Structure formats: C-alpha cells, structure tokens
Amino acid sequence: MPASLFFYGLGTHELGKPWGIAIATYLFLGGLAGGLYLSGYFMSLVKTKTDFSRSVEKFGVTSSGIVLIIGLLSLIMDHPNVIGAVFNPFLFRNLSSWLAIGSWIILLFLVLWFVLAVEGRGYIEISGKLRLVIMSVNAFLAFMVILYTALLLRGARFVPLWLSNAIPLLFVVSGISTGLAASIIYGIVRGNEGDERIKKADMGLIVGELLLAGYLLWDLGNISSSASYSFVRVGAEASLNFMLSGIFSTMFLVGFVGVGLILPLVFYSISFLRKAKIMEIFSGISVLAGGYIFRILIIAAAAKAIVLP
Amino acid sequence: MPLKFLMDVFHSPCIKCKGCEAICKNQNDTPEGVFRIRVVTINEGQEGQINIPMPCLHCNDPPCMKVCPTGAIYKRSEDGVVLVNKDVCIGCGYCATACPFGAPQFRKSGAFGLDGKMDKCTFCVQPYNPKDASGSEIFREPKSRCSMVCPTGTINFGEQADLAKKLRERAAEKMASGTLESIFVFF
Numbered sequence: 001m002p003a004s005l006f007f008y009g010l011g012t013h014e015l016g017k018p019w020g021i022a023i024a025t026y027l028f029l030g031g032l033a034g035g036l037y038l039s040g041y042f043m044s045l046v047k048t049k050t051d052f053s054r055s056v057e058k059f060g061v062t063s064s065g066i067v068l069i070i071g072l073l074s075l076i077m078d079h080p081n082v083i084g085a086v087f088n089p090f091l092f093r094n095l096s097s098w099l100a101i102g103s104w105i106i107l108l109f110l111v112l113w114f115v116l117a118v119e120g121r122g123y124i125e126i127s128g129k130l131r132l133v134i135m136s137v138n139a140f141l142a143f144m145v146i147l148y149t150a151l152l153l154r155g156a157r158f159v160p161l162w163l164s165n166a167i168p169l170l171f172v173v174s175g176i177s178t179g180l181a182a183s184i185i186y187g188i189v190r191g192n193e194g195d196e197r198i199k200k201a202d203m204g205l206i207v208g209e210l211l212l213a214g215y216l217l218w219d220l221g222n223i224s225s226s227a228s229y230s231f232v233r234v235g236a237e238a239s240l241n242f243m244l245s246g247i248f249s250t251m252f253l254v255g256f257v258g259v260g261l262i263l264p265l266v267f268y269s270i271s272f273l274r275k276a277k278i279m280e281i282f283s284g285i286s287v288l289a290g291g292y293i294f295r296i297l298i299i300a301a302a303a304k305a306i307v308l309p
Numbered sequence: 310m311p312l313k314f315l316m317d318v319f320h321s322p323c324i325k326c327k328g329c330e331a332i333c334k335n336q337n338d339t340p341e342g343v344f345r346i347r348v349v350t351i352n353e354g355q356e357g358q359i360n361i362p363m364p365c366l367h368c369n370d371p372p373c374m375k376v377c378p379t380g381a382i383y384k385r386s387e388d389g390v391v392l393v394n395k396d397v398c399i400g401c402g403y404c405a406t407a408c409p410f411g412a413p414q415f416r417k418s419g420a421f422g423l424d425g426k427m428d429k430c431t432f433c434v435q436p437y438n439p440k441d442a443s444g445s446e447i448f449r450e451p452k453s454r455c456s457m458v459c460p461t462g463t464i465n466f467g468e469q470a471d472l473a474k475k476l477r478e479r480a481a482e483k484m485a486s487g488t489l490e491s492i493f494v495f496f
Contacts, residue, residue, distance in 0.1 A: 019402055019405075019406060023402075079399070080400070081425050085379065085399045091378075091399065092378050093380050094379060097377060098376070153406075155375075156370070157372055157408070158408075219452035231390070270460050
C-alpha cells in the first residue's frame with residue numbers, strides 16, 4: 001500500500017491548527033520590514049540624491065521597525081503566550097531552533113533600528129562613520145530577518161513544500177521586492193518624481209520571482225517523483241496539486257502569479273511608456289498583495305503524509 | 310531501556326472504538342479540544358481504509374524537541390519519555406508543524422486566550438496540569454492507559470527491545486503460515 005495523505009493545509013488538517021493566517025501575516029510583514037529597511041539602506045548609499053531617494057531612505061529605515069512590530073503583534077494575537085518571551089527573551093535558549101535564532105535576530109534588528117530612529121529624530125548624535133556602520137550591520141540583520149522567515153518553515157522537516165530550495169530564495173526576493181514596492185508607493189504619494197532605478201530593480205526582482213516560482217513547481221514535481229521516502233513523495237504531490245489544480249490553484253495562479261507578478265510587470269511597463277504615476281502605485285499595490293497571498297499560500301498548501309508500507 | 314509505543318494496525322486492526330481516547334481524557338483530565346491520542350482514519354470509505362491510533366511516539370530523536378525555541382520539550386533520561394515543561398512553553402506551535410504525527414496539542418480559546426500551551430502524550434506520567442492542590446508536581450509511573458484498554462491489541466506499550474522481539478515473533482509466525490502481507494510499525 002502506498003503512503004496515504006495524512007493531513008494537509010496547515011490551516012485545515014485534522015490533528016490541530018497550529019499555524020494559520022496570523023502566521024502568514026507575520027511572515028509577510030517580516031519580509032516587508034526587511035525589504036523596507038534594505039531599500040532605505042540602498043538609497044542611503046546612492047551618490048546622486050534626489051527628493052525621491054531621500055524620502056525613500058527615511059521612510060524605509062523608519063517604517064521597517066514599525067512594520068516588524070505589527071508583524072510580531074499578529075503573532076502574539078494568535079499565540080498569546082509568546083508575550084512571555086517578549087518580556088524575557090532569554091527564554092529563547094535553544095539555538096538549534098530557527099525560531100530562537102530568528103527572535104534574537106529580530107531583537108538585535110529592533111535595538112539598532114531604535115538607535116537609528118532616535119538619532120533621526122535628533123535626540124542623540126552619532127558620527128557619520130558610526131552611523132554607516134550601524135546602518136550596514138542592520139542591513140545584514142534585515143536580510144537575515146527576511147531569510148529567517150523562510151528558514152523557520154524549513155525547520156519543519158516533514159513538510160516537503162517547505163523543504164524546497166526555492167522557498168528561501170523566493171522569500172528573500174519577494175521580501176526585497178515588497179519593500180521596494182512599498183517605498184515606491186510612499187515616494188509617489190509624497191509627490192516626488194519616481195526613480196527609474198528602483199522601478200527597474202523591482203522589475204528585475206519580479207522576473208526573478210517568476211523564474212523561482214517555476215523552479216518551485218519543478219522542484220516539487222521532482223520531489224514527488226523521485227524522493228526516497230513515499231511520505232515525502234505524497235506530501236510534495238499533494239502540495240503541487242493544491243497549487244495547480246486543487247483548492248489553492250486560484251490563489252497560486254491568479255493571486256500570486258497573476259496579481260503579484262504579471263500585473264506589476266504590465267503596470268511598470270506602462271509607467272515607463274506613459275510616465276503615469278498611478279501605474280506605479282498600482283504596480284506597488286499588486287506586488288504587496290502578491291507577496292501576502294504567497295505567504296498565505298505557503299502556509300495553506302503545506303501537506304504532510306504518513307508512511308504505510 | 311527506553312519505553313515505546315508500538316502500533317500494530319495490520320495484524321491487530323484498530324476498530325475505531327475510541328476507548329483509547331476516552332480513557333486518556335479520563336485519566337489525564339485533558340480539557341476540551343485536546344487529544345493526547347486520537348484515532349485517525351485514512352482513505353475513509355474507500356478501498357484500503359485504515360484506522361490508526363495516533364499518540365506521541367516518543368521518538369528517539371524528537372523533531373519537536375529540536376525546534377522548540379525555549380527548550381520546553383525534553384526527553385527524560387531514565388526512560389526516554391518526551392515531556393513538556395509548561396512553565397517555559399510559549400505556545401508558538403512550532404513543535405506541531407515539526408511533528409510528523411500531529412502529537413502536540415494546543416488548547417486555543419480565541420484571540421488573547423491564555424491556554425495555548427502545548428500538551429501531549431506523556432505515557433500517563435503527567436496529568437494535564439501536573440500540580441496538585443498544594444502546588445506540588447504530580448508525577449506517576451509510566452503506564453499508558455490506552456494500551457491497557459485497547460481491545461484489539463493494536464496499541465502495545467513497553468520496553469523497546471521487548472516490543473521489537475514480540476513483533477519479530479509475530480512476523481515469523483505469519484511468514485510461516487504464508488499470511489504475512491505487510492507490517493506497519495512505529496518505533
């Protein structure tokens with residue numbers, strides 16, 4: 001008898017509902033926070049400053065911590081006992097767990113973000129060189145925050161979808177892309193002329209995401225046909241079916257690929273041709289919606305299987 | 310020697326009487342929604358339907374213990390029983406995503422509910438709230454009630470070596486009589 005599907009869709013399986021939309025929100029906002037900080041950091045390194053780059057730099061660095069805190073609140077709302085660890089971070093002592101490692105990364109990120117925020121408001125003074133060092137260290141931590149949201153899932157070794165090598169890459173690219181998209185929206189809404197470099201960078205990331213989405217499907221197909229253990233094959237096949245023809249196919253094909261990837265490319269292309277600012281806002285909103293849908297999908301379409309000989 | 314459960318659903322098919330669930334809840338006084346053991350039906354109503362009682366299997370290398378960020382999940386050195394320290398558990402649910410058997414249970418009472426700490430099978434060494442009226446911890450000898458009440462012998466409990474020996478003997482009997490079709494075992 002082959003392995004049979006045991007339970008699927010972590011929001012719907014029959015043995016418990018540990019993670020659902022609140023965790024997807026946490027993962028999305030974690031990625032967005034990292035992306036916002038990195039876009040602000042990159043803008044701070046640009047030599048030819050414009051009004052747009054200055055506003056994006058300030059917005060990215062300032063808003064990243066707030067977005068991350070909102071993400072943590074989403075986690076705490078769903079898992080209220082986590083608040084105990086907020087007051088006593090030393091509870092996170094098992095450093096073989098990505099949740100513990102990630103929590104320390106987030107804590108360090110927020111501490112440096114707070115220092116930069118206080119300095120930005122003029123309460124303390126930091127020399128230019130030291131500020132650059134703090135900004136750079138925090139840029140690394142921001143990258144790690146994005147990566148951690150994917151590695152957290154990878155810790156669950158029996159969910160084949162989360163074990164695909166495409167997932168960390170997709171989370172990183174999507175996190176930076178959503179950060180850039182939010183920065184573009186902010187810059188345009190503030191009335192600045194858009195920066196073509198940012199748009200081009202975001203378009204490049206979106207194309208990268210499209211390729212990685214294809215790689216994810218290929219990888220799952222590969223796992224479902226050639227993995228050593230039948231429960232891995234069945235789990236991968238179930239996730240693949242959910243995304244291509246099952247209950248989450250609309251979410252994947254229309255929500256993530258259509259709204260989150262194809263539509264922003266179309267909007268950005270139109271904005272290049274017609275210089276229409278509204279198109280840049282539309283594309284930014286599409287990227288953000290796609291990023292959120294992607295996180296929900298990754299939680300919802302995760303399947304586990306049990307081995308029967 | 311490490312203690313283990315053994316599920317022998319092919320040789321002694323589970324009939325889904327749910328006696329294991331009932332005695333577990335009665336013995337351990339678990340709250341509504343928390344099942345330390347649950348009978349799962351695979352391929353229900355189809356060819357190949359099978360019922361499997363699913364407790365914690367107290368793995369030799371527990372994935373839940375590895376991912377627990379606070380180290381609340383630990384393996385008792387004397388007998389290998391996997392337990393959770395509820396004073397340290399923050400109810401993040403990471404263990405539930407990591408466990409291949411769905412053993413970790415969470416009592417959720419909605420947003421801002423405060424009962425979200427993990428609960429799991431303990432081989433009946435701990436009740437749900439392991440403290441008596443005077444605040445002292447309650448610990449019992451390992452003696453899984455579900456295996457005692459299982460009418461078909463699907464759930465077996467004991468020392469790992471003994472269980473493995475019994476399984477080998479039963480498999481040999483079946484092979485000799487030509488009736489061995491498959492073996493399904495959790496260690």
